[in-house]
Amino acid sequence: MTKAPQADTPTVSTKLMQVMTPNGKVVDKKFLASMPQEDIVRLYEAMLVQRVYDERMIKMQRQGRLGFYLACTGEEACAYGPAYALEDKDWFYPAYREPGIALWRGMPFQAWVDNMVGNCDDPVKGRQMPVHWTAREQNIVSISSPVGTQIPQATGSAYASKLRGDGAVSICFFGEGTSSEGDFHVGLNFAGVWKAPAIFFCRNNGYAISTPYEKTTATEHIALRAHGYGIRGQVVDGNDVLAVIKAVREAADWARQGKGPTLIEAKTYRLAAHSTSDDPKGYRLEKEEAMWRKRCPIKRLKIWLEKEGLWDDDKEQACIEAASDRIIAALQVAESKPHPELDTMFNEVFADVPDHLRRQHEALQAHLESGTADYQPR
Amino acid sequence: MATMNIIQAVNNALHLAMSRTDDLVILGEDVGKFGGVFRATVGLQEEFGEDRVIDTPLAEAGIIGAAIGMSLYGVKAVAEIQFSDFIFPAYDQIVNELAKFRYRSGGEYPCPMVIRTPVGGGIRGGHYHSQSPESVFVHHAGLVVVAPSNPYDAKGLLLAAIESDDPVMVLEPKRIYRGPDHGKNWGNHPLGQVPEDYFTVPIGKASIARELKGQGVPVTILTYGAMVHTCGKAAEMAAAEGVDVEIVDLRSLLPYDLDAIVQSAKKTGRVVVANEAPRTCGYAAEIVSLVMEHCFDWLEAPVTRVPGYDPPSPYPLEFAYLPDAGRVLKAVKDVAHYA
Numbered sequence: 025m026t027k028a029p030q031a032d033t034p035t036v037s038t039k040l041m042q043v044m045t046p047n048g049k050v051v052d053k054k055f056l057a058s059m060p061q062e063d064i065v066r067l068y069e070a071m072l073v074q075r076v077y078d079e080r081m082i083k084m085q086r087q088g089r090l091g092f093y094l095a096c097t098g099e100e101a102c103a104y105g106p107a108y109a110l111e112d113k114d115w116f117y118p119a120y121r122e123p124g125i126a127l128w129r130g131m132p133f134q135a136w137v138d139n140m141v142g143n144c145d146d147p148v149k150g151r152q153m154p155v156h157w158t159a160r161e162q163n164i165v166s167i168s169s170p171v172g173t174q175i176p177q178a179t180g181s182a183y184a185s186k187l188r189g190d191g192a193v194s195i196c197f198f199g200e201g202t203s204s205e206g207d208f209h210v211g212l213n214f215a216g217v218w219k220a221p222a223i224f225f226c227r228n229n230g231y232a233i234s235t236p237y238e239k240t241t242a243t244e245h246i247a248l249r250a251h252g253y254g255i256r257g258q259v260v261d262g263n264d265v266l267a268v269i270k271a272v273r274e275a276a277d278w279a280r281q282g283k284g285p286t287l288i289e290a291k292t293y294r295l296a297a298h299s300t301s302d303d304p305k306g307y308r309l310e311k312e313e314a315m316w317r318k319r320c321p322i323k324r325l326k327i328w329l330e331k332e333g334l335w336d337d338d339k340e341q342a343c344i345e346a347a348s349d350r351i352i353a354a355l356q357v358a359e360s361k362p363h364p365e366l367d368t369m370f371n372e373v374f375a376d377v378p379d380h381l382r383r384q385h386e387a388l389q390a391h392l393e394s395g396t397a398d399y400q401p402r
Numbered sequence: 403m404a405t406m407n408i409i410q411a412v413n414n415a416l417h418l419a420m421s422r423t424d425d426l427v428i429l430g431e432d433v434g435k436f437g438g439v440f441r442a443t444v445g446l447q448e449e450f451g452e453d454r455v456i457d458t459p460l461a462e463a464g465i466i467g468a469a470i471g472m473s474l475y476g477v478k479a480v481a482e483i484q485f486s487d488f489i490f491p492a493y494d495q496i497v498n499e500l501a502k503f504r505y506r507s508g509g510e511y512p513c514p515m516v517i518r519t520p521v522g523g524g525i526r527g528g529h530y531h532s533q534s535p536e537s538v539f540v541h542h543a544g545l546v547v548v549a550p551s552n553p554y555d556a557k558g559l560l561l562a563a564i565e566s567d568d569p570v571m572v573l574e575p576k577r578i579y580r581g582p583d584h585g586k587n588w589g590n591h592p593l594g595q596v597p598e599d600y601f602t603v604p605i606g607k608a609s610i611a612r613e614l615k616g617q618g619v620p621v622t623i624l625t626y627g628a629m630v631h632t633c634g635k636a637a638e639m640a641a642a643e644g645v646d647v648e649i650v651d652l653r654s655l656l657p658y659d660l661d662a663i664v665q666s667a668k669k670t671g672r673v674v675v676a677n678e679a680p681r682t683c684g685y686a687a688e689i690v691s692l693v694m695e696h697c698f699d700w701l702e703a704p705v706t707r708v709p710g711y712d713p714p715s716p717y718p719l720e721f722a723y724l725p726d727a728g729r730v731l732k733a734v735k736d737v738a739h740y741a
Contacts, residue, residue, distance in 0.1 A: 115475070148508040158507040165474060166507035173499050176464050180471020180479070187427070187453055187477055194471070206491070210464030217459060372509045373543050375567035378606070378657035 032283060036257035038245045040291065043266035046319040048327030055270050065334055067108060067265055068325045069343055071100040074124055075322060076347035078296065081140065084355060085300045090140055094155045096121045098263070098295030101321035102227045104128055105268030106195055110276060115181050116164045117174035117196035120155050121227065125197075131159040137354040143361035149372075150364040171202040175211030175224065182220035182285070193279045195223040195272070200289075201232025203246050212287065216253035221279035223272060224287045227262060229294040234307035247289035255285045262290025263321040293319070363402045366392070406596045409579045411553035412442045412518070415560040416480065418600050420450050426564070427472060429456040430465055430482030439484055440520060440579055466492035466517065470500050473515035473569075480564060483519040486573065487530045493538075500569045501544030516563045517571045521549070522628050522678050523715050523724050524577030532715040534627075534679035539571055540656045540688070546570040546605060547655040551578075551630035553594035555653055558603025565602060573655075575628035592631060603653070608662035611651040612637050618646035619738040620670035624663060624689050626652040629676050629725065636730035645738045655685060663689065664696045671702035672737040676730050681709040703740030706733045 043052040050056050078095035085093045096103060103124030107116075116125050126136055135147050139157040142150035147158050148166070158166040165181075168174065178196035185192040202208060203226055215222045226246050230237055243249065250257025256278055260271040268290060275286035293316035297304050304313070317323075329335035370385040371377050377385070391397050406414065420426055428443060428450075434457035437444030447455035458465050462483055469479035483489045489496070496517070503513035523532035539545050546568045550556040556574065563570035578592040611630050614620055618641065623633045630651045637647035650666050652658060667673045673693050675686040686709045693705045708725050715723055 146508070147510065148506060151508065152506050156506070158510045160507075160510035166503060166511045168499060168502075168506070170494060170498055173467065173495060176467025176495070177471035177474065177499070179464075180468035180473075181475040182471070183468060184472040184475035184477035188425075206463055207467060207495075210459070210461040211467060213459055213461070214464045214468050372505050374546070374657075375504070375512065375514075379660060380657060 034250070034254060034256040034284060036247060036251045038247060038259045041258060041260040041267045041271050042264050043270060044264050044324055044328060046263070046324050048324045048331065050328070052267075052270070055266065059266060059269070061332070061334060063108070064266070064325070065329065067104055068322070068329055068335065070104050070124065070128060071265065071322050071325070072340070072343055073347040074100050074104070074127070076344055077123070077351050080348060080351045082296070082300060089355065089359065090154055092154045092300055093140065094120055094299040095296040096123060098316065098320060099227055099229055099292050100124060101265035101268050102197070102225070102262050102290050102292055105265045106225060106272045109269040109272035110193065110195060113190065113192045114163065114276070115178070115185070115192060115194040116162070117178040117181075117194065118164060118167055119171065119174070119197045119199065119202070120167050120169070121199070122197050125164055126157060126159050126162065129159070129162040129164065131157070131162055131164070133350070134354055134357065137351070137358045138361065140355070141358040141361070142364070143358055144364045145361055146364065149368040151368070172198055172205035172207035174198070175207045176214060178222050178224070179211045179215040179218070179220050182215065182222035182279075183218050186218070186221055191280055193221045193223060193276050195225055197225045197227065199232065200226055200228040200230075200237060200246050201235065201240055203249070204240050212249070212253045212255065212285070215285040216255045219282065219284035222285040223275045223279065224285060225272070226287065226289045227292055228289050229292050231294055231298070231308065233298040233302060236308070245289055247287055250287040253287075255287060257287045257289070259289050259291065262292030263319050263324070265321055265325065295320070403595045404598050405593055406553045407580045407593050408550070408553050408556045408574065409440060409442050411557040411594070411596050412560055412574065413444060413446075414596070414598065415557040416443060416446055417449070419480070419561060419564045420446060420454065425477045426480065427454045427456060427477055428480045428482070429458050429469060431458060431460055431484050433457060433482050438482060440576065442518070443482065462488055462492040463495050466495040466500065469515055470495060470503070470513055473513050474503065474511055478515055478564065480516040480518060483517060485531050486519040486521045486535050487533045489519055489535065496539065496545070497542035501542050505544060512567060513569055514567050515569055516560070517569070518560070518574060519571070520576035520579070521573040522575050522577055523720055524628065526717070526720060528717040529714040532720070534677070534710065536573055536655055537679060537683060537685045540685060544569065545656065547573065548605060548653060549573040549575070549627045549655055550653060551575060551611070551627050551651050552592050553596050555603050555609070557596055558601055559605065559653065561600065562602040562605050566605060570605070573627065578628050578631060606654045606657040606659060608653055608659035609651045610648065612647060612649040614646050614648045615641065616646065618644040619672070620646045620648065621672045621674060621734050621738050622666040622670045623647055623649045623674045623676055623730070623734065624652060624666070625649065625676040626655065627678070629678055632725065632727050633676050633730050635727040636734060639727060639731045640734045640738075643735065645734055647734060658689075660692065660696070663692060667693045667697040668700040671700050672740070673701070673705045674708060674730065674733045674737055675705065676708040676725060676733075678710045678725060680712045681707065682712050684709045703737040706737050708733045
């Protein structure tokens with residue numbers, strides 16, 4: 025474990041925290057030494073597997089098998105790092121680009137894939153579009169499409185854990201585009217006033233769908249805003265999973281000591297499109313993408329692992345093939361399952377189904393039985 | 403039994419609820435040290451501490467967003483929005499987040515909590531202290547909405563809301579918080595006899611605020627909140643003119659008590675729906691529609707609305723703007739004498 029900053033006064037550091045450069049050169053040997061090697065290998069494998077999953081999912085969306093997908097390509101370290109760094113009791117509020125949190129913390133893989141299809145075993149019962157999963161057992165809160173809403177919610181959970189004195193922290197994730205939302209401001213302001221044990225993890229990936237950073241933000245670093253809320257701020261290399269782990273652990277230590285929240289700004293880049301509904305060629309230069317490909321979080325770790333004799337081409341190939349087989353098989357299983365039952369449309373709107381919804385359910389049932397309905401169950 | 407006004411009943415309910423568990427907090431603007439701008443939370447911070455009765459920064463989205471996070475975590479929040487007119491910065495958190503958490507998470511993350519907020523006109527507050535926004539919250543699936551009209555229900559419904567497994571909005575009729583203006587603008591005094599001990603009023607059940615006397619042409623008034631008292635005054639006036647009024651206090655706007663609505667409408671065949679909120683797409687329109695769907699064959703006259711007018715509430719013309727007993731009386735007589 026790294027030591028938390030000594031002073032009680034929150035400070036903002038805009039110096040890029042790094043453990044490993046894009047060329048795989050170690051610049052923080054002390055932190056590296058604190059990490060078990062087998063864990064680094066596991067993290068590498070997990071991120072590589074995620075890259076394969078994302079590529080396969082996008083292909084399958086193009087084949088019309090998924091309605092929608094949203095990859096985290098290039099930003100894998102921003103999910104796997106925090107998932108690794110925090111404890112089981114901690115709470116996670118993801119945006120929609122952190123599947124690594126679910127898969128690292130043990131959400132069942134098939135359930136994650138079932139969510140992409142919206143079948144009867146989808147944890148959210150087909151009530152949201154793909155990539156909006158939930159994982160209660162892992163303390164990962166349900167995902168919303170409107171951005172930033174999870175920020176004040178994470179503040180509230182952090183406050184509740186402080187009130188109970190259970191030592192948990194709440195972390196929430198969002199992009200730099202979301203930091204323009206009012207919920208960012210209220211969430212961080214409340215957390216600062218309450219010294220809530222919260223971590224606000226901003227993935228600065230350069231774009232809010234098509235709109236570049238400089239069109240949404242006049243400050244050089246999102247992390248600088250921490251100063252205005254009286255909380256810690258830290259800039260970290262978001263493509264360096266070890267640095268992300270270090271930054272999150274420091275923030276968690278700070279929070280668990282009762283010193284309040286931290287705003288982490290992870291400098292990264294969205295190598296893929298925002299989602300399957302856009303094409304980055306329309307809004308950014310390939311030259312820029314190529315530059316960031318050289319800083320890929322997976323690539324740098326691979327260079328280091330190979331140098332240490334912990335990884336080789338055979339392992340790489342086997343890992344990719346296994347992941348590819350796994351995702352294809354899981355999707356086939358997911359596709360073979362029926363839609364959720366009709367009553368899932370009407371139940372769990374409230375704790376109990378009220379009469380007016382029961383009447384609407386009956387009306388729909390009658391309509392479907394009439395043979396004139398558009399909908400055909402699968 | 404004690405004699406209480408609505409504010410005292412709310413305060414009493416919060417005291418009882420906070421005493422029953424440590425996993426309950428109250429938060430909002432000025433609710434702590436000051437006890438709330440309407441004094442509903444007086445004495446609570448003294449008794450339960452600053453950590454559980456929280457003076458928040460001035461940001462409604464933050465109040466509701468944080469309250470959601472607390473409630474998801476298992477510490478139930480009772481959030482006060484100082485005036486319902488100020489609730490809209492939190493609209494997204496309420497309708498897209500709070501209302502949807504149980505559903506969108508496949509039941510994994512229910513989010514039971516309470517929002518208390520004063521509604522309605524009559525306090526000389528101009529447009530931004532007078533609105534009745536119930537229809538928009540009823541419209542977005544996932545919120546229970548209740549609207550007490552008297553101290554007994556204010557306490558019982560609030561305690562039921564705190565017990566509920568759903569998110570509940572309690573719309574408190576601010577113009578009768580402390581008893582009425584003793585001027586001539588509205589009817590019965592809302593001081594009431596309220597048990598000091600814990601009790602709940604069931605959500606989803608209407609009450610009969612005035613029964614038929616058996617003399618004159620029977621008419622049903624369906625109403626809620628402060629308008630129950632305006633309608634009470636109209637009923638007295640109508641009785642003198644040979645019209646016998648039953649007043650159904652809906653109490654719970656969602657879920658609503660369809661049985662009570664239908665039972666009264668079928669009994670009288672003549673129905674007036676009265677509320678303060680603007681006419682177009684207002685809550686009264688839904689109630690009229692329900693009566694048409696379920697009671698058409700029993701109706702002796704067209705179902706009539708006495709809602710507020712559509713424009714924003716004006717400051718000096720407030721008592722021309724608000725539905726008064728005279729307007730209710732006119733509607734009652736129209737349906738009573740419809741041929």
